[in-house]
Amino acid sequence: MSPEHEAWSIGELAERAGTTVKTVRFYSDRGLLPEAGRSSGGHRRYGPEALERLRLIRSLRALDLPVPEVGRVLEHGDGLTAGLTDAIDGQLRVLGGQLTALRWREAALQLLRDTPAELRAERLRLVGALSAPPGTAALARFWRAALPVRLSRPLVAAVLEHAVPEPPADPSPAQVLAFAELHAIVTAPCGEGGRSGTVWTDRVRRPDVLYGGLFEAYALAVPEVTADRTPGRGAVLERFVAAHAEGRSEPDGPGFRRRLSALLTSATDPSVERYWALTTVFGPAGRTPTVGAAHAWMRAALAADVAAGSG
Template identity: 70%
Template sequence: MVFSDGALSIGELAERAGVTVKTVRFYSDRGLLPEASRSSGGHRRYGPEALERLRLIRSLRTLDLPVPEVGRVLDHPEGMPDALESAIDGQLRRLGSQLTALRWREAALQLVRECPAGKRAERLRLVGAVSTPPSTAPMARFWRGALPFRLSPRLVSSILEYAVPQPPADPTPAQVLSFARLHAIATAPCPAGDPRRPAGNRTDVVHRPDVLYDGLFDAYVLAAPDLKANRTPARGQALDRFVAAHAESRGLRDGPGFRRRLSGLLTRAADPLVDRYWELTGELSGSSDPTLGAAHAWLRSALDTDVAAATAVEPGDPMSR
């Protein structure tokens, strides 16, 4: 029905817009489609502008924008382009997250389907513990617990950037498995020897952690070309910077005695769990660049080789002076 003043009944508005009366009532009840008035019998009446507004609502909903977002766009007609762009950006982010979750589920299903029957229970347990889309929060907590509490936010942020791998948006089954294993390491119970235990519980206290980690980063950068070239760990500028970082952070000086003590200390502190973490990080990234863990392991080996060579020199040998 069209009233004499040009107002439309709810049925007429629904028919012209190609929707149901129930749909018009839904948008009206949520404030998206204001009524012009009510008839004497209490029936809803809409102004001529309601038809165009309803068509706009339908267009926005076709883009799957949530009703609250549609309301925000309609409430700012003077800033419609900005409000609409913001709403679309938000929807694109949500869709991206949903697509990533679907891709991870697909790869996880392929992983379970393709693995030997005897390993399916383990694979199901691993992938079932990971949210979709996957979260890196457990890995970040793992490393925050492992780092000295006095380390500056700048260095914590830098270390997390390297140590917390970002899950690929379109993973392979192998990458899903690597991420699930990383997640399992990061969320495992914390035994006495776990690196996540507070630094204050360790016997070797670093007095200036920023000095140590700044120096370690320098050493890792210097060692990277040797790792990429697959060179055998050996003495050189990278190792000297590595040892100097440890010495300076403790207020000590580099020398044969310090290198022997440091070699023993690093051997005792070595943790297969952390070594495995770095291996999985490399598998997940698929990058040819060495991880911090790989650089650290190379420098540890270089130090052990250097200490062994120095120990082999007899006291009377001119090289020992």
């Protein structure tokens, strides 16, 4: 019988492919190997095309493609078309996630290795509460709970963009520790349910006006914070106060500024201040100051203004 008309038993196919009968039967049962026919006894017979298909399957499996994905690739003919490209892209995404998880674990181990003995138990607890890589859902919930209920979606998204750092794909040990601390802050008792930072917005009538104005004030404050200028009177403070006055539908004036300064001071949460300080670990050196840093500068400017006598 000529090679193009050969028909092999399952054992002969396995021998030619350098694999086991069990493997051939596994792929055959799933419809991935074409049969050339059946023997008089009803046994499967395979031709050269099955051998080529089996070699292709083993090559795809060597790339760690799951069997269902292999089947989808084979549905595209020779497996070298868009089906293979899609499978490779999908596998690259999976591997990328696995590599990121490994890098987070490596950085966590380096952190614990280099941590002084007296701090190791505490840091182990912090890091152990994180997934690898960590998600940002808990951080987002924390800030959503702190924002006015009626705040528009675009402004909520703007706050989250500034307040929730993206976990880096290749973190340093310091970044692992910082993210672990962030996670601890937002998941502490009353963390995900909001903190005292909501106090200064509880009487806001027009939250979009308040937050829109605050973002304008933050933009004005960036050069002041970057230059490390002493907080005081000026355009930044005026826009900051105006945002609060307009958001509350109250007139600006010395009395309003005294009440606002007292309210912002009483609503200051050390944990939130710490949160903003930790977020700086995830940006490049010299990056734009955080919203938290800008807000602290403006709060200090208001306090100085009140102390000097508003008006």
